[in-house]
Amino acid sequence: MELGSRTGDLIAAALALALGGYALSQTGEMSELGAVFPTTAAIVLILAALGLALRVVLRRGDGAEQQSFWSGLEWPRLIGLSITLLAWALLLKPIGFLPVAALGLLAVGITAYRERMSLKAFALHLLAATALLAGFYGLFALVLRVPLP
Amino acid sequence: MLESLVAALSPLNLALALCGVLAGTVIGALPGLSATMAVAVLVPFTFTMDPASGLIALGAVYTGAIYGGAYAAILVNTPGTPAAIATAMDGFPMAKRGDGDLAVTLSCLASVVGGLVGALALLFLAPPLSQIALAFGPVEYFWLAIFGLSLIATLSAGHTLMGIIGGCIGLLLSTVGSAVVGGDxxxxxxxxxxxxxxxxxxxxxxxxxxxxxxxxxxxxxAHLERRSEQMAGFRLIEALGKVWCAKFNLVRSAVIGTAVGILPAAGGSVAGLVAYTEAKRTSKESDNFGKGATDGVIASEAANSATVGGGFIPTLVLGIPGTPPDAIILGALLVQGIRTGPQLFTQQGDIVYTFVIGLIIATMLMLPTGLVVGRYAFRLIISVPKTALAPGIALLTVIGSYAIEVNTVHVLMMVGLGLVGWVLARIGLQASPIVLGLILGPIAEAGFVQAWLIGGAQGNIPAMFFGRPISLAIIALTLLTLGWPFIAAWRAKRKAAGAA
Incomplete structure (x- = not known):
């Protein structure tokens, strides 16, 4: 599920240049020893990004683009899953593990849902999700003594 | 030693070894539950046991957990433990094309052989091998980490610049927070x-x-390809044939794993990656690596399992833990009144030899246990519909990232990095170089700064970095690794010219 190499390389080079530039700009506030490692990594990152950009320019016209950056995406599912995961992470502490996990399982299940399922299949899914949740809760909270929120 | 063998074969010790391997395998298979956590949870239960029995239980859990990491790596492309990073590189492509069952069986066989080589090294060569750990100072760790980073060039063959960019992003991510030395x-x-x-x-x-x-x-x-004959067996005969064909790779990887395991802080992830790179470098079909090469799975699993025995060598002989689980086991040893040191094998030989033989037995028990657990894990992943599999994986990622340090912020970091990682993967930046940079960054930085300070105090920094024999050997290996893709391309070109 990768992009055409030219677009991907250009985006990667731009991202790496921006990240390397930012990292380098922050090293002035660090001590000499603390700055050595990030400075080296940032310089190598910038050089690699420039090398990648140069390669794209030199190979201009080579290879056809396979797809645009956003082609082939199922947006509603992607956005739904991203929001679900972020909400799961953010609400874990204020609401608690069990209710958030139950809602999260349901929401991820809905985003992955494609084919019509019978009532029996739906009930089986609910049963499996409950068993999964109970199993993990038991393993972590009761056996491993991990304090869940 | 015969008495130790009889003691290790007692019903209690056999039961502890079997249960330990089984528990460790299941815990290791769950991303976020590390071998360290598995061992730490079990330690309090061993305090009331006979010292040798307690050690056997801990060693069995540790061995099982390192192996268990392969399941998630192969079936959902998520290394259950960091030691299984290299396993995912070929294991998951194998599963994608419908050979997940073969990959699981291969990983089990390779883990058993690797674990046995490590345990035998512990049994027969512990005192002399432990001296290797003492020979490694900060500068050697720095060069070892640089060697590890040079593997990126091999791992991203054909996309070297992308690999370097990924590695540097990982290195920069590893510098976030308080500096390891100096506190910036x-x-x-x-x-x-x-x-x-x-x-x-x-x-x-x-x-x-x-x-x-x-x-x-x-x-x-579908998540993974499914073949009609796949619900029938373990593909054990086919896997045995593959392992036999890769016997040199298998033994070499196990030796690499044992050697890396001896080095404190290096660990199974470095061992797996070094063995993987070496397997790729010497393979006649190196182009297949990263696309589902069986040799890649064998190398990674043999090496990471061998680190278990290797890691016990400095732990028992020098009192220096080779890996984090070894540190916990060292604590358990001290509670049991066992003093580690060069005389341990002579003064408390009965306990130590019973433990080592118990570890060998536990490793052998991993074969049936691993095959059966692997079979069910594979069938589960391949049979479960997406509407059930996706929520299950989501729950695992959340609970796994939370549980390791009981921190909800880590869940947010995991989700954020995951979404960024997906975008990066779409533009061709793979996860492995980033993770490699993140793991090796702190080792490289701490080694560099400490060596710099020591060299400065001695008034000769260049001699500190370039004047020690082990450092020079690692530098030579690093240069060979970096130059190998070019050497291989030149040889192929020359061969093609000769044929024409």
Whole structure:
């Protein structure tokens, strides 16, 4: 599920240049020893990004683009899953593990849902999700003594 | 030693070894539950046991957990433990093309052989081998980490610049928070939650698992290819044939794993990657690596399992733990009144030899246990519909990244890194170089700064970095690794010219 190499390389080079530039700009506030490692990594990152950009320019016209950056995406599912995961992470502490996990399982299940399922299949899914949740809760909270929120 | 063998074969010790391997395998298979956690949870239960029995239980859990990491790596492209990073590189492509059952069986066979080589080294060569650990100072660790980073060139053959960019992103991520030496606060954006840095396990879960989860949800096709004959058996005969053909790779990887395991702080992830790179470098079919090469799975699993025995060598002989689980086991030893040191094998030989033989037995028990557990794990993943699999994986990622340090911020970091990782994967930046940079960054930086300070105090910094024999050997290996893709290309070109 990768992009055409030219677009991907250009985006990667731009991202790496921006990240390397930012990292380098922050090293002035660090001590000499603390700055050595990030400075080296940032310089190598910038050089690699420039090398990648140069390669794209030199190979201009080579290879056809396979797809645009956003082609082939199922947006509603992607956005739904991203929001679900972020909400799961953010609400874990204020609401608690069990209710958030139950809602999260349901929401991820809905985003992955494609084919019509019978009532029996739906009930089986609910049963499996409950068993999964109970199993993990038991393993972590009761056996491993991990304090869940 | 015969008495130790009889003691190790007692029903209680056999039961402890079997249960330990089984528990360790299941815990290791769950991303976020590391071998360290598995061993730590079990330690209090061993205090009331006979010292040798307690050690056997701990060793068995540790061995099982390292092996268990392969399941998640192969079946959902998420290394259950950092030691299984290299396993995912070929294991998951194998599973994608319908050979997941073969990959699981191969990983089991390779883990058993690797574990046995490590345990036998512990049994027969512990005192002399432990001296290797003493010969490694900060500068050697620095060069070892640089050697590890040079593997990126091999791992990203054909996309070297992308590999370097990924590695540097990982290195920069590893500098977030308080500096390992000096205490500089770096790249925290004023957020106190970032002072402790980017945690490796949640980052690894996010970078590997979230992209798989997203693809699982947004793509209509099945998660893994399924063949009609796959519900029938373990493909054990086929796997044995593959292992036999790769016997040199297998033994070499196990030896590499044992040697790396001896070095404190290097660990199974480095061992797996070094063995994987060596397997790729010497393979006649190196182009297949990363696309589902059986040799890649064999190398990684043999090496990471061998680190268990290797790691016990400095732990028992020098009192220096080779890996984090070894540190916990060292604590358990001290509670049991066992004093580690060069005389341990002579003064408390009965306990130590019973433990080592118990570890060998536990490793052998991993064969039936691993095959059966692997079979069910494979059938589960391949049979469960997406509407059940995706929520299950999501729950695992959340609970795994939370549980390692009981921190909800880590869950947010995992999700954030995972979403970024998915975008990066779409533009061709793979997770492995980033994770490699994140793991090796702190080792390289601490080694570099400490060596710099020591060299400065001695008045000769260049001699500190370039004047020690082990450092020079590692530098030579690094140069060979970096130059190998060019040498291989030149040889292929020359061969093609000769044939023409």
């Amino acid at each position: 606060v770096r790249y925290t954006f004023g957020q106190t939650q970032l002072l402790g840095g980017i945690p490796i396990i949640p980052a690894m879960i996010g970078l590997y698992c979230i992209p798989v989860l997203i693809d699982l949800v947004i793509r209509p096709e």
